[in-house]
Amino acid sequence: MKIGLMAGxxxxxxxRRSLGFDAVQLFFGMGETATANDPTPDEVDQAxxxxxxxAMTLHIDLIGPHGLIPEDIVRAVACVEQTxxxxxxxxxxxKPIMVWHPSGYPEVPEVNDDALFLGLVEAMxxxxxxxEQQDIHIAVEITRAGSVGGAETFLxxxxxxxxxxxxxxxxxxxFVPDRTPLERAVRMLGPHTVIAHGKDASxxxxxEVFDYGPTGSGTLDYPTYIQCxxxxxxxxxxxxxxxxxxxxxxxARDIILSCMKAVI
Numbered sequence: 001m002k003i004g005l006m007a008g009x010x011x012x013x014x015x016r017r018s019l020g021f022d023a024v025q026l027f028f029g030m031g032e033t034a035t036a037n038d039p040t041p042d043e044v045d046q047a048x049x050x051x052x053x054x055a056m057t058l059h060i061d062l063i064g065p066h067g068l069i070p071e072d073i074v075r076a077v078a079c080v081e082q083t084x085x086x087x088x089x090x091x092x093x094x095k096p097i098m099v100w101h102p103s104g105y106p107e108v109p110e111v112n113d114d115a116l117f118l119g120l121v122e123a124m125x126x127x128x129x130x131x132e133q134q135d136i137h138i139a140v141e142i143t144r145a146g147s148v149g150g151a152e153t154f155l156x157x158x159x160x161x162x163x164x165x166x167x168x169x170x171x172x173x174x175f176v177p178d179r180t181p182l183e184r185a186v187r188m189l190g191p192h193t194v195i196a197h198g199k200d201a202s203x204x205x206x207x208e209v210f211d212y213g214p215t216g217s218g219t220l221d222y223p224t225y226i227q228c229x230x231x232x233x234x235x236x237x238x239x240x241x242x243x244x245x246x247x248x249x250x251x252a253r254d255i256i257l258s259c260m261k262a263v264i
Contacts, residue, residue: 052093199242
């Protein structure tokens with residue numbers, strides 16, 4: 001695995017490769033002005049510098065308390081098509097990757113769980129059909145508070161969607177240890193994982209997440225995480241996130257490199 005980082009200005013583009021980074025993960029626009037905030041091809045090139053594009057990321061709901069949100073499906077398909085236009089920038093990836101970060105699971109009295117899951121299946125069938133036509137991967141970033149909250153939920157979703165385009169963005173801090181034990185989760189998801197993330201999580205006494213932060217700031221067992229990625233996953237890029245300073249980023253890099261050397 002090669003190490004990458006999220007888009008940002010903490011480390012100037014001209015310094016990134018010399019510091020050991022090989023890829024950058026970028027984002028589509030969010031919120032009411034999402035489309036207007038999508039990066040142009042020139043902005044993508046500027047953000048990447050000499051590095052590869054690890055993935056494009058889409059934060060969007062897709063579903064609400066009563067099922068799918070049609071306008072979100074239209075938006076997601078448009079982003080699939082935009083991702084495909086960047087196919088020559090994706091470095092060592094087998095195919096271009098669009099990461100979908102699920103929204104929070106609706107917590108309202110009238111939530112219909114069956115309709116929510118069926119809406120998610122319908123949404124992903126439409127999006128994955130577009131992804132198959134464009135020859136890209138849709139990588140779900142499993143998130144404990146989201147509509148795809150654990151390894152088992154993803155595998156259930158994949159069974160219902162039935163598309164090889166549906167893959168995983170694996171970020172262990174997002175959903176272990178409170179859902180699935182670390183090694184089991186990585187083993188289960190390994191064949192479907194096309195990109196991995198590195199951040200950390202700390203927990204309150206009641207077991208709920210207290211905070212997320214950069215690698216090394218929480219309780220995630222990084223030696224085991226990296227060992228499992230090496231054993232079960234063939235994703236080319238490991239992307240660091242949640243750092244707030246250059247020091248945070250370089251410390252995270254050094255932890256990962258140390259774990260990788262220990263594995264080797």
